[in-house]
Amino acid sequence: MKREDGQGRYVPAAVITVLLFHVTAALLVFYLGLFRADFLIGEREKYGVPDRLGITAEELDQVTEKMISYVRGRAAEPDVTVNANGEEVSFFTERDRMHLADIAEMVRRGRIYCAIGAAAAAAGFLFLWKQGKRKLLCGTYLASWPILGLGAAALGSWIARDLQGFINGFHRLFFQNDRWILNPATDRLIWLFPAQLFRDGAVFLAVWLAAVHLAVTAAAVLLLKDRPGKKTGCKKMENGVK
Numbered sequence: 001m002k003r004e005d006g007q008g009r010y011v012p013a014a015v016i017t018v019l020l021f022h023v024t025a026a027l028l029v030f031y032l033g034l035f036r037a038d039f040l041i042g043e044r045e046k047y048g049v050p051d052r053l054g055i056t057a058e059e060l061d062q063v064t065e066k067m068i069s070y071v072r073g074r075a076a077e078p079d080v081t082v083n084a085n086g087e088e089v090s091f092f093t094e095r096d097r098m099h100l101a102d103i104a105e106m107v108r109r110g111r112i113y114c115a116i117g118a119a120a121a122a123a124g125f126l127f128l129w130k131q132g133k134r135k136l137l138c139g140t141y142l143a144s145w146p147i148l149g150l151g152a153a154a155l156g157s158w159i160a161r162d163l164q165g166f167i168n169g170f171h172r173l174f175f176q177n178d179r180w181i182l183n184p185a186t187d188r189l190i191w192l193f194p195a196q197l198f199r200d201g202a203v204f205l206a207v208w209l210a211a212v213h214l215a216v217t218a219a220a221v222l223l224l225k226d227r228p229g230k231k232t233g234c235k236k237m238e239n240g241v242k
Contacts, residue, residue, distance in 0.1 A: 014140040017128065018144050019144075020121035021121045027117065034204065040064050043197045049191055055083065063091050070100060071104040072104075091188055093189075095179065096182070102180070163196075164195060
């Protein structure tokens, strides 16, 4: 049987397609899973945020929902007036609003990158599938698991050892200014994001990404198997010899 030629030239396309899938899946879970009012409300109740701010839970619900609507591009302004210790005040300070504008811009760019990544990954998948490189694509995806596992283990170790260092590194990665450095004595936004929330968010992200990748892994393993009843090239050649 003549060996299939040109397999190596498809490897870069398979690697890029798998990389785009990993990045897009992480962005999608990050956006859909973490930027939700119910997630933040659950977190703030767990860590007693309303009591520390001196406002009611109902008012904080309104603040959280308005803030999420703003960062997701559904509201023009993030601010809500609340009764803090008997005084009607705007919940967010000017510094808070500047950082929220940065978060909204990060989310906007994330949506664009996610759409581009999903389209490019789908195009790569279809290209390789039509070229008959199903096994190459699935094998490349499965080969990425050790790298993915090592990265997740390293990140988890960092969070466990130095949560504040992780939080600072996260902000330095995604924001090109220092407006994320807030004063707990004056800026209320920082109270909506206690340090433990970042740890819980990382766990949430890890669990959902693991579920996604386990499902894709199961599909990849199935696709690596020859389809029942399908004749191989050798068999076809043998049948053609009289």
